[in-house]
Amino acid sequence: MKLSLNWLKEFVRIKGDAAQVAEIFTLLGFEVEAIEEPGALLKKVITAKILKIKKHPQADKLHLVRVNDGKDVREIVCGANNIEPGQIVPLANEGVTLPNSQTIKRISIRGIESNGMLCSAKELGLGTDHTGIFILDKATKVGVALDKALDLDDVVLDITVSPNRADCLSVLGLAREYAAKTGQRVKEKKYPLREFAKPRDLSLAALKINEPKLCSKYVARTIYGVKVQDSPWWLKQRLLSAGVRPVNNVVDVTNYILMETGQPLHAFDADKISLIRGQRQIIVRLAKDGEWLFTLDGEKRQLDKTMLVIADSQKPLALAGVMGGRDTEVTPGTKNVVLEAAVFNPLAVRKASRRLGLRSESSGRFERGIDFEAVEKNSDQAASLIAKISGGRVARGKVVVSQKRPKNNKAVIFNTGQVSSLLGVDLPTSQIKKYFNSLGFTSAGSGKKLKITAPSWRHDIFYEADLIEEVGRLYGYNRLNPTYLKGELRPAEFQPETDLVERLKDEMVRLGFTEVYNYSFYSEDKAAESGFKTAEHYQVANPLNREQKLMRTSLWPWLKNNIIKNLGNFDEFKIFEIGQVFWAGEPRPREVPMIGAAIVQKKSSPEKAFRELRGILESLNQAFRFNALFDFQPTGDSSYQIMANKSPIGVMRILSRSDIEKFSDTATAAFFEIRLDLLGQMLKPSQAYRSYSPYPRIVRDLAVEVNESVKFSDVARIICEINRQTISEPEPMGLISDINIFDEVYRGAKLGPNKKSLPIRLVFQSRRRTLENHEVDKIQGRISGELQRKLQAKIRGI
């Protein structure tokens, strides 16, 4: 809502500058988004009177205009054709910058120097006309600043009005608030209404309300003999300040009263409403399926039977509360006008407006509720003003059809003690009553219990809490003394899921991974990479773009996108995400928490990337004591199912060359995604510490050359078997304490095709004594023998 302070001043006295007024509104709950000064750029343009116009001696289309600027007389070169001696016009002197950003310079045109420039509406930002000079009223003083002359020395506040306060979508409503806060009464504005007997040949409007539930009040008046033309400047200026485009003097008055009072009004061209038995019958009814209407914005609107329309005996004329129809629009040819002021059902207006995608100043107010009691008065004011401005006369008598006043404002019992127990401040009852009275509420009773009734323009008062708010905002929340919570403290419940997520994040960051956040939805292309069918995805019913079509079932598609995007800037990186994916469920989807992690390496191999990522999994296994035995079952060319203790918990993939090639020649990427709900189930209570052996260890490194088909696990199994033979009562774990790979697995020309060399490190250690070299030699010899015999391995000591 744009509020002109000059307009506001017609209702209340204003103290202080615009910023102070803005603060009062903001602290009352009407946040001022911006303070605008529409006339700021016109302060330096002055009014001047044209004394004489001569032709330019060197140019046919130019004039030499002699003007009086209040101090001097001077000559200006001008090309416009709408000027005459005696007119008052805007004059911009050298150095002045106009609203269109043009700065006036001293120039000579065809040899004659121009002492400034006369301005068009467009140059002044006051309209679109650029062909002629903007002509002011003849009574305007000469030599005054244009903003003053045009009543533009105004400040406009751009105010956010919350949906529960439709009454403040009007100057009057905001004036009431300002008056209540500053201890004033709102000044009544007077619109004297003179009614005239209707001419014999004029047919008045008659009303028929078919849907009284959807139209609780309808007031129709006829104004005859209007002369439709441009509105006077003051009226245009008021509408412009409120952000409404001026149309003509009849329509402008309806908009003016709308902005001033919040009552939507509509003017019909009376002669375009069809006649029945000498009357212009107006019917408020539901539309019929198949009916249509050209609305004022020129669109053809298909109607249906849920929509309320204003019709004559033939056809719909207007969409009730939303927009008028083009066929009954007030145009320059209009002579007689039917003025509608009504109350339509908020929900009906809202539904019609939504269904047609058509919002208007009217629909916004009807949706939120208007002042039922003020309709007649507002109708009278508008009729009076139309007559005054357009030269018409108001025909005697208004036609009113009204239901009983709706019961939105029942009295609410207000326990004054609640002020101290809910707001935290003690206020005397007299003060509380004063606040309510200042807002137009009535209060009955005294002492602790008051009966408070809200005024007819309020639609937001149902509970005691609503009244507390009124007291709070008038008192001022910033005056309250802060207090702190006290009371029983209950220990928070332990949340194992959240705990796991947070600890995993710590662990991943510790392992060198950087956390990413991706969107919860993605495109169909990404869905194709998720491992789920498109039909297994929940859909977004109203996506704004293709990346919002489906709810993710996997973290992978976005992580892959992250990998590819980052390859442009980084050779090697590790990223992870923890987030929810969405799988079928009832009544809501199953939201499964996932961890996805990816490693990108330069000059690596798929095997190395795989090992590194497997190592991450093993680190997590250790850190969280999952005690899981992992196994990776191939499910495709480069994808695996991760099994923990033989049940699946996630997937692992190596990113294919073709995916990466476009972005990097040297990168290799591996990825895993694991269900956190399953990981959580593997969590065990903290384990007891196991003592380590105090005796020295003996390390032996072997290069075990085998066929490619032999797996490390085959080698390890044989070594474990030999270790088992070393188990005795004092050595329950055997004498080999660790088997690992200590270097790169070698493949190359030296070995020949299909061969690899596994660099295996064995650690020997006793828990009871210092091992002797010769004992270890013996076990190592046995290992070499078995590996040669069973795996045809070649062994080299290192």
Add this chain to the structure above:
Amino acid sequence: MKDQLKSIYEEAKIKIERASDSAELERLFIEYLGRKSKLTNLLRNIKNLPVQERGETGNLANRIRQAIESGIRTRRQGLKAPTGHKTLIDRTLPGIMPALGHYHPLTKFIRLVESIFISMGFEVVSGPEIELAKYNFDLLNIPQDHPARDLWDTYYIKAAQGNKSFEQKEQLLLRTQTSPVQIRAMLKRQPPVRLIAPGRVFRHEATDSSHESTFYQCEGLVIDAGVKVTDLIGTLSIFLKRIFGENVKIRVRPEYYPFVEPGLDFDIRCQLCGGQGCSVCSQRGWLEILGSGLVHPVVLKNMGVDSKKFSGFAFGLGLDRLMMLSNGVKDIRLSYLGDLRFLRQF
């Protein structure tokens, strides 16, 4: 024997002093401390001494041995020092930084927010991202077809067509706020309650540098006997001071939210312009930081809380915006791009 020991020590001391390189020190080490050295030989002979002399002589021999050893060590360091580190290390070379992982800035910020509230006795809870309309709107006093619903632009969710396992009886949507967690939490709890619910929320609107389809909110709820507006102001002021510093200027003003009454917004004085008005605060001088209010009686009833006995307050804050303000991030979308050039700065 004592004299012999002493003369060995004197001799060694001089030779160590004069040694000019570490090779010579090595030789001296063998000469005086090696297996075949005079000192070792003498030590071996101690057992032949009369019993009463053994202790004293042994002691002396050991002291001398240690003195020679430490003398050689000290001299060795002395030999290295002048030619050592200073010339071999180019101290202007950049450090080698370990390849650290980084938390997402929102994770860090959420943890900070949580720790502040936990210190005031709050517990942290969470809820689903795809919600039933009932929890996101209806039970929060935002009825279907009410203009208040326009305050939240909503993504609606439907099941894939023709997939039976997806058949849905209730209207699903992406939660537009973390407030539904309030309702869910209270179905399982009885007052007194103090909780916060940080989480991901969604708004159906075009994105730009300050608007995202996806962002994070933190919801808070306190219910107890006698909870009042001044408690709300006190609690949230502490929170804002922890985040923005003790001197932050706070302003409270009325605001409308259907699930609270009265509703309050908290603003802080723009720290960039000090209230003069700048692009960060849209020339207002104040930054809107969080929404709050006393829980609406209808919502209390929907939570199964007796509003005659208990009152409460609720609040919601946009974590992205707060994180951006405290880190100087100018574009909300950076959080969701997965770009390491951004993420590695946190």
